[in-house]
Amino acid sequence: MPVLWIVLIVFAAAAIGYAVARNRALASAGGNARGLHSLPSYYGWNAVLMVVAPSMLVLAAWLIVAPVVIGWSVAADLPNRDAMRSGDVSLAMSDIGKLAQCLTVGVREGAIPPEVARGASLEGTDIRETCADLGIALGSDVTRETLTSAQAYRAKTATSALAMGIAVLALAALGFGYAAMRSNKDFRARNVVERGVLVLLVMAASIAILTTIGIVLSLIFNTVAFFRLYPAAEFFFSPTWNPSFGGGSTLGILPLLWGTLYISLIALVVAVPIGLFTAIYLSEYAGPRLRAVAKPAIEVLAGIPTIVYGLFALLTVGPMLMAVFGRDGIGWMQEASSVMTAGLVMGIMLIPFVSSLSDDIINAVPQSLRDGSLALGATPSETVRQVILRAALPGIVGAILLAASRAIGETMIVVLGAGAAARLSLNPFEAMTTVTAKIVSQLTGDDDFASPEVLVAFALGTTLFVITLCMNVGALYIVRKYREQYE
Amino acid sequence: MYDTRNAERDVTQNEIKMSARKCQVFYGDKQAIIDVDIDVEDKMVTAFIGPSGCGKSTFLRVLNRMNDTIPIARVEGAITLDGEDIYDPRVDPVQLRARVGMVFQKPNPFPKSIYDNVAYGPRIHGLATGKAEMDAIVEKSLRRAALWDEVKDRLQEPGTGLSGGQQQRLCIARAVATEPEVLLMDEPCSALDPIATSQVEELIDELRESYSVVIVTHSMQQAARVSQKTAFFHLGYLVEYGETGQIFTNPRDERTESYISGRIG
Known part of the structure; x- marks a missing residue:
């Protein structure tokens, strides 16, 4: 049946x-x-x-x-x-x-x-x-x-x-x-139904947790399988990433990790000040009518698929940077794909995350603190700098770390904007690649699934997971440490 | 019935510190204050009493232009401080608020240390040239707010960790640290227990030596205890304004009498 x-x-x-x-x-x-x-x-x-x-x-x-x-x-x-x-x-x-x-x-x-x-x-x-x-x-x-x-x-x-x-x-x-x-x-049917509802809710909550555990376990098993085939020390400390699908490849994570962190850093340098200033303007200065228009407009940015940002990087930002820093300009750039291209575009993508979250957090700071500061003769910007940002700091740190997690996990913009060369370099105008981009290219190859060249994707994924986990734990620690209690 | 000894003690005619003529306040289309004329005297405590929603807090916020922070609020009429119109476009509200300090209903210490809370005003106005001078200002302000002995060993701890009464006295210390000429207090004791309330009331009486104090209160006993002059507000109008003793023992207006005897409010 x-x-x-x-x-x-x-x-x-x-x-x-x-x-x-x-x-x-x-x-x-x-x-x-x-x-x-x-x-x-x-x-x-x-x-x-x-x-x-x-x-x-x-x-x-x-x-x-x-x-x-x-x-x-x-x-x-x-x-x-x-x-x-x-x-x-x-x-x-x-x-x-x-x-x-x-x-x-x-x-x-x-x-x-x-x-x-x-x-x-x-x-x-x-x-x-x-x-x-x-x-x-x-x-x-x-x-x-x-x-x-x-x-x-x-x-x-x-x-x-x-x-x-x-x-x-x-x-x-x-x-x-x-x-x-x-x-x-x-x-007592009412009590039985109540218990049934409780069980239903608990089951819904545990599905999410169990799925997470399942994902982590599958990552760990495949990572262990990879380290049976490939020495861990070389994976973590080798400065070369050179997979060859016939075997005998060097799979060092360092260049990928460097590319990931470098691009994320540039993205955050772009997104954090702009996003934070936007949030401050919207929550402290803008009138209700402007706010009603501007906030949704900024949040539209968050709804754009990342592949579109990738195209923007590839077709607009890259050539623009080439015109200034390329052979015709200063001469630092060899090709349109670079750390700077991907970082700038990723920064634009992150602005709404930072601004929208920070805006909510700043709005949650009690009005009485603003009044207290203004009543002492502080200007609005002094109030923002010395009182509001300090009160909102834990939340803002959380927002930034959330944005950082997204930057580290971002793939499409990197694939299209940063190039595919695994490279350890300080020049932000050179092409580099990231952990996520390489996970895609290793898994989409035609290779035997049991080979280290494919299994390395899981080791990369686990490393990435551990990094974002550490960042989230760090964010929680900072939030707890600086949290002030308000009524 | 009321403890009015304090109020009767020394009612002398002082200089007029702030005054309002034909003051009107609108929130959007709604008028909250209608035709208020008042003279607030120097070195004296003036109490604003009246039922909830009568406009007394609104009028208090007129005196240091805190209504500017509410986009829909509009103030008309002439409000002067030492004879100068404080709503003149040339007047900087930021400077004005340094001269007319304010303490709020709920204690609102900043998320900073006790020391930094008190030093906040002096720092932004550049009142101290060095660390020693700032230390002196902080100590003097905390002593004035009768808080020094309780916090002198933990000045670097967060101000939000103090008890409610201590937080309110910290806010008073913060307000007096900028050396204002007028101190506005918006129901400063409504969130405090009776012991903390009596501490703050004693403090208000001492502050009278240096400042003109205006206090909004729901407690008529409190108005009778701490103030020399009392103004009764009702439905946006200033109904009666006079010496505290007279208002409480021999009110001229029927509405005042009804309110203080508990028939309206």
Whole structure:
């Protein structure tokens, strides 16, 4: 039974359960809603929870776990399992999975006779070609063993789907019966629904946390795999980045890290003063009418996709800088892509982040502090400098660090604006590249996934993650240290 | 009923420090102050009393042009300090506020050390030439605000860490540090407990020796205790203005009598 049908049936049962439970509760109080412990709708919602929650949880768990278990059991039955290395097993399993899929599709389209799918031998048909016609590419020719395994795979999947349907529907029915049975006037449905809501909210919160943990773990495992193939000391301290996809490459992170930090630094030097001054002007000086127009206009900058900023860097800022600092000008610049190009454009991208956040923070400084300073005869700019910025400092530091995190993680502007050369240089008019740009180029190559040239992307990602994590922890520390309490 | 001894003690005619003639204040289309005429005397405490929303705080903010910071507020009429019109375009409101200091309803110490809070005004006005002179100003101001003994060993700690009463006295020390001629106080004790209130009231009585003090208060007992002259505001009008003893014992206007005896307000 397809999953969609199971879900629809469960929800239909929930809707019926709502009505049944509500009516049973009302009937037990003699039709008088005042005689019930909870409002009638709570009995209905209790039934919905009882029907939907357990069955959908089991459905989700089954869908995640079943393919893994079936894969294991099929792999365990592979004829020459002991002689294979782990890579070979995963290749074989991938073929088996594809072949099983191809058999299913083929039977449905009529291209493959059902006997073949179920267990007949291979004689006389070229399965690989048939599959290719159906749009499924198999890695190698189909052997007798592969076909047997695929047939077993299909049989087990079908059994599993049937069992899943029965289990989920049985649970829904049990929940239905239980809720309907409990719906009488003394049952505290309101409290049960309240607890159900709490569980729902906790689950929503834990999904975000669990996903983060999952991402971190996948980064760490792949990073460990990389360091098995490549010495860590060379990765962290080698001043050369020279991947060659045939092997024997030097993968030093230093030039990439330097490029990242240099570009981010220039971006922050552009964005922090401009953004902060904008925020001060908007919150302290501008009238309400100008503010109503200017603030959204600045925030539009934040909505521009970074690829557009990248084009702006490539087509406008780069050539402009070339005209001044290039061969026709001062002669510091060799090509339009440079640290300065990417840094300037990234700075423009960050202005709305800094200004919008700082504006909110400055507005949160109590008016009484402004009045106190003005009443002592301070000018508005003295008030801003000595009182408001000091009171808003923790928040502003947070805003700057947030902008810095974005600068470090930015990719598109760098790819288009900074060039692709990994280089350790102090000249901001030379092309350099960053960690993120290199992660893209390493992962999009045609190389074997298990090679250090590809796995290095995960090591780069982990390093980047650790840097931004340290920055966030540092931001929290600064914020705590300087936080002043206001009413 | 009221402790008016203090007020009756020395009511002598002093010089007029600030005065208002035909003062009107508008917030947008709404008029908050209507035709107020008043003379605030030097070296004397003047109390503004009246029900909430009667315009007394608004009028107080007219006296140091703090209403300038509210975009929709508009002030008309002649307001003078020592005979000069303070709303004259040639007058710098920043300089004016150095001469007419203000203490607010809620204590609002800056997020700085106690020392820097007091030194804030003198620093921006360049009143001290060196560290020693600044130390002296800070000490003198804190002594005047009766706070010195409590904070002299922790001048570098943040002013926001003090108790509510101490914070308010710190704000008073901050206001007197710039040596203003007039000190405006907008319900300075409304956020304080009775002990801190009595400390601040004693302080106000001492400040009278050097400054003209104008205090807005909701407590009629407080007005009776600390002021020599009292002005009663109602619905934007200045209803009655006279010696504190007279206002509280023998008010001329019916509305004043109703208010002080608790029938309106």
